[in-house]
Amino acid sequence: MGGDPGRALSTDALRLLLAGPVEEAARGLLGCTLTANGVTLRLTEVEAYDGTGRDAASHAHRGRTARNAVMFGPPGLAYVYFTYGMHWCLNVVCREEGIASAVLLRAGSIVDGIALARARRPGSTDRDLARGPARLTQALAITGADNGVDLFSDDSPVRLSPPATLDETPAAELVIHSGPRVGVAAEAERPWRFWLAGEPSVSAYRPRVLRRRPTA
DNA sequence: AGTAGGATAATCT
């Protein structure tokens, strides 16, 4: 024998899934583990974003720019972007190279390295440590320096793994709910946010507030 | 429990 055939198979299956339709990739990412800088979490909430011309809410909808270039790369890369003047958010690049799409990692529950995560988010409850996309990157100390790294490479600072064994968390037994994406104005009707039922680490839904126009 | 407003800067028009 040697090695761990079950796990290797599962990793290959995950790679294949990421290359396919992004909403299926998003579902497959739930329950996977993400490890960076001494902290590991189990993904409990994600959002799918399609590519150029297919999803008005996607960063790549209007084509390639300096910011979204990684989204056009091969599946399994990390797309990290900066928003609201202070927050980093992490995506998993999906679809074949040349076709942009990505899954935003919105929340997870810490399964290892919780002391480090607490130190990085002082004042947070354990439930809130990675509850929300910018909180998730804070807990794992992920920044723009990680943009473009290969999530499947052994020497990568950020790594993605399928559920530990198929016996422990069979995908068929995961109860997945879906609904509108958070904070998104365009394509508000597209139910491409996916989360695990009964998970306390799932972030609160916030419909985007329409900004009031300046007084006439 | 729920809601409102401010922080703060890259990105795109």
Add this chain to the structure above:
DNA sequence: GATTATCCTACTG
């Protein structure tokens, strides 16, 4: 110059 794939604090009930 407007918008933003957010978070935190403060306030109301």
